[in-house]
Amino acid sequence: MKSARFLLAGVALAACFVTQSVHAETLDFGIISTDNSSALKERWQPLIDDLNKQTALDVKPFFATDYAGIIEGMRFNKVQIGYFGNASAIEAVDRGNGEVFAKVKYKSGEAGYYSVLITNVNSKWKTIDQVLKNTREINLGFGDPNSTSGTLVPSYYLFSKNGISVRNDFKNVLPSNHEANMLAVVNNRVDVATNNTTTMATLKKEHPERFAQLRVLWTSPLIPSDPLVWRRDLPQATKDKLRNFFDHYAQSDPREKAIMDAITGYAGFEPSSDAQLVPIRQMALFQKKQQVQNDAHISDADKKTQLAALDQKLAQLDSVAAK
Structure with missing residues (x-):
């Protein structure tokens, strides 16, 4: 037993x-x-x-x-x-x-997807040029600070390259996730918002009536x-x-x-591999370089030092990209 x-x-x-x-x-x-x-x-x-x-x-x-x-x-x-x-x-x-x-x-x-800037189909903002020229009148739905398509890509390709500061030049900036930003545009709670083609495709499939309320004003280069x-x-x-x-x-x-x-x-x-991040790293460094160049509060000596350090990092990334 x-x-x-x-x-x-x-x-x-x-x-x-x-x-x-x-x-x-x-x-x-x-x-x-x-x-x-x-x-x-x-x-x-x-x-x-x-x-x-x-x-x-x-x-x-x-x-x-x-x-x-x-x-x-x-x-x-x-x-x-x-x-x-x-x-x-x-x-x-x-x-x-x-x-x-x-x-x-x-x-x-x-091989990837795209960042977009969207508005309501009935919005008075019909073109991206109108948005860029009238930022003081516009409430912007922006992405999470660590979002590629919601923040980094539009910050660099759309705003920085046109001399616009997201922080200082818009009437209001309301950061949120892609879904919330899309609904904010549909319901006219913001004038324009960043988003991406992947989320847009999901909305079109699941809620075509909401998708019909959106208009794309700008599309970025391809994002990995x-x-x-x-x-x-x-x-x-x-x-x-x-x-x-x-x-x-x-x-x-x-x-x-x-x-x-x-x-x-x-x-x-x-x-x-980590190599797919190289173009995004380059973009972030270019954006940082522009910020340093345009910052009136940085002395010429400090600006020179910071720009030299950024150029060195960019050169290292160029070497990695070449391989």
Whole structure:
């Protein structure tokens, strides 16, 4: 009788060890706040469920109210893998011990997406030239500070290149996520707002009546597709499982393809590296250089020193880009 109890206990203990080995590692998957958390969870949870089943990892979604929450999560090892935009990925790489290992693919076959400036279809602002000439009269819906398409790209290509300071030249600047900015334009709570073609395509698919209320005033150059970042210090065995999953996901399975399409019109993933961030780094440094050049509060000597340092960084990035 006693030996039977020992046998049962041994079986239970063995089962416990098996369970622990299957889910030995818990990872938090950070997802930047392009929309509200419930909408993001609905789109991403099916993929995360498949990730857990196919890798035997225990991966849990992690949402924050802004991009900085995901960046800081990776920095303090509360997030081990994440879906980022390019600008926020730079922060995760530089401050969070992160490394780009994959990027999303689009059904359209394009290598990326575009930043846009939108207004209501009935707005009095009909052209981008009207907006640029009348910023003092305009309420601007702007992106998260770490957003590539909502902040960095329009700041550089649209505003800085036209001598406009987002902070100083608009009547009001109201930063928010892409979804909230889009609704603010639809409901005439702001005059114009930054956004991107990926979010626009989702709105057209899910709420065509709202999409019909929008007009695009400006479109940026191509932005590289959004990267996936993991912490560099993850065990190699875990990295291998993650890479194998993302390299093969939605390549042929119709159900997986439908899951990717539902996220934001994606078609799967492909390998990438930190090198995809180089053009975004160059853009950020060019923007910083313009700010220094135009800052009347910086002495000529300090300005010269700062510009020389920025030129050195740009030269280093040019060398990386050439390779």
